[in-house]
Amino acid sequence: xxxxxxxxxxxxxxxxxxxxxxILSCAAPTTSRSADPTRVMTxxxxxxxxxxxxxxxxxxxxxxxxxxxxxxxPGLSEGAPTAETRACNGVPVFGAETFAxxxxxxxAIEEGRVSYGGGVSRxxxxxxxxxxxxxxxxxxxxxLVRIQEEGAEVYGVGAFAGHPEKSxxxxxxxxxxxxxxxxxxxxGSAGPTDDCDTLMLVYLPTDGRLAPLGVLxxxxxxxxxxxxxxxxxxxxxxxxxxxxxQKDGIHVVEQLKxxxxxxxxxxxxxxxxxxxxxxxxxxxxxxxxxxxxYEGRIPAGKTGGKALTVEREGQAAPGAERxxxxxxx
Numbered sequence: 261x262x263x264x265x266x267x268x269x270x271x272x273x274x275x276x277x278x279x280x281x282x283i284l285s286c287a288a289p290t291t292s293r294s295a296d297p298t299r300v301m302t303x304x305x306x307x308x309x310x311x312x313x314x315x316x317x318x319x320x321x322x323x324x325x326x327x328x329x330x331x332x333x334p335g336l337s338e339g340a341p342t343a344e345t346r347a348c349n350g351v352p353v354f355g356a357e358t359f360a361x362x363x364x365x366x367x368a369i370e371e372g373r374v375s376y377g378g379g380v381s382r383x384x385x386x387x388x389x390x391x392x393x394x395x396x397x398x399x400x401x402x403x404l405v406r407i408q409e410e411g412a413e414v415y416g417v418g419a420f421a422g423h424p425e426k427s428x429x430x431x432x433x434x435x436x437x438x439x440x441x442x443x444x445x446x447x448g449s450a451g452p453t454d455d456c457d458t459l460m461l462v463y464l465p466t467d468g469r470l471a472p473l474g475v476l477x478x479x480x481x482x483x484x485x486x487x488x489x490x491x492x493x494x495x496x497x498x499x500x501x502x503x504x505x506q507k508d509g510i511h512v513v514e515q516l517k518x519x520x521x522x523x524x525x526x527x528x529x530x531x532x533x534x535x536x537x538x539x540x541x542x543x544x545x546x547x548x549x550x551x552x553x554y555e556g557r558i559p560a561g562k563t564g565g566k567a568l569t570v571e572r573e574g575q576a577a578p579g580a581e582r583x584x585x586x587x588x589x
Contacts, residue, residue, distance in 0.1 A: 303404075303438060305413035306468030307331070307348035323407060328386055329369045331412050332403045336390070340364045347417040349468035353401050358419040362391035362399045373398070377429025377442075382406050385429040385440055387420055398424050404431075404440055404465055416440070418463055418470030432505040434537055439463065439505070440470055447479040456481050460503065462510075464540055474535070474542040476503055476512060480550060487557050493521040497554045510535040510542065516549040529553060 309331055311323065329336050333347050341364060343355035365373075368390050377385035383406050390400040399421035406413045420427070422444035432439045440463040450456035458479040463470035480499040488495060496519045504511045511534055518527035531549050535542040 303415040303465040305406075305415055306417075307414035308411050310411045311407075311409070323412065325372050325374050326369055328374055328403075328405070329388060331405065332386065332388060332401050332414060332417060333390075337369050340366065341390070347401060347403075348414055349417050351417060351469055353417055353419050356419040358421045359391055359399050362393045362397075362421070364390060365392050368400075373400075373424075375424065375427060375429065377431070379431030382408075383415075383431055385431065385442075387427065387429060387442070389424055391421075396423055397421055402429075402440070402442065402463070402470055404470060414468075416463070416465035416468060416470040418472065420461065434505050434510065435507045437537060438465060439473070440465065443478065445478075447481060450481065453483065454481070455483065462542065464537075466540065471540050473537070473540065476510075476535075477501060477548075477550060478503070482554060484554075484558070487554075488518065488526055491520060491526065495520060495526065499548075499550045499554075508534070509537065514549045516553055518553070527553070 323331075326337075331348065333341070333345070333353070336345070341354045344352050345354050347353045368388075373389035375387040375389065377387075379385070383404060386401075386403045386405055388400040388403070389398040392398055399419065402418045402420040404415040406415070418440075420442050422442070423446065426445040426448055427442060428445070429440070429442050432441055442461045442463070443458065444461075445458045447456040447458040456479070457477060460476040460478050462473040462476065464473050465471075477499060478501050480497075482497045483494050484497065485492070485494050487497075497516065498519075499514060499516045501515075502513045504513075511532060514531045514533060516527075516529050517525065520526055529549050531546070533544055533546045533548065535544045537543075
């Protein structure tokens with residue numbers, strides 16, 4: 261089992277007050293002073309738990325799955341969380357809109373409901389699926405961690421909701437910044453006549469949190485009538501996007517195709533957009549093809565499908581693909 265050495269936020273600080281205040285003041289990712297070269301350009305850890313000593317084996321250290329729960333949300337196994345229950349970084353993560361309509365599952369810790377995503381330098385993304393519903397979706401804390409020989413470090417904690425079998429996680433570099441990405445692939449199993457959205461949520465580790473930056477629509481499908489002059493049948497609108505994380509921002513190549521009821525191509529358009537990181541927002545000055553060719557043509561009073569939102573400080577923020585980043589629902 262993990263033993264507490266002292267999370268740097270939310271529990272007793274270890275070391276002098278001078279050292280503690282210096283750590284807490286680092287809001288942005290910084291260069292590590294460790295002799296380990298893989299530690300370069302990672303955020304400052306917000307929580308730390310010492311691991312029991314072990315005999316070196318030459319393999320990367322592993323910890324029991326159940327211990328990740330105590331690492332990210334200490335005491336969660338002792339009872340149902342409330343909106344005020346705090347993660348190891350001191351943030352009340354369960355107050356986020358992500359958990360609306362869901363129910364805590366006490367057996368989640370025992371059942372191994374943890375999803376993983378990996379990256380370089382022994383960093384891991386953990387999704388602790390603590391809550392159920394609305395079915396088939398699950399919700400829970402999302403954390404960026406690293407397991408070292410001497411202890412476990414947490415760099416940020418946020419929240420995520422998605423399909424447990426269709427969600428995947430990873431780590432990307434945006435210039436000098438490290439980002440966590442979470443993708444809910446709803447379109448992967450959608451039927452040929454189903455509306456669907458495959459969404460990528462982008463998070464920035466900062467101040468011990470995984471701050472949501474924006475939501476990108478990787479694939480979106482809708483069926484509609486009356487949106488193309490001279491065509492009376494049902495049309496299929498399909499958007500596909502390919503993001504590329506580069507030094508100057510996130511480059512997203514969009515393609516939108518409109519086909520008729522027999523699969524004949526009616527319209528096709530392509531566009532490359534650039535999202536630039538401004539503080540804790542992704543900014544894009546170019547409107548999405550989805551907005552131009554689908555959402556903007558829907559008659560007033562009708563819905564265009566799932567809203568894309570970003571949550572900040574436990575509240576639902578406006579649609580992500582306005583400016584700042586995301587696609588206007």
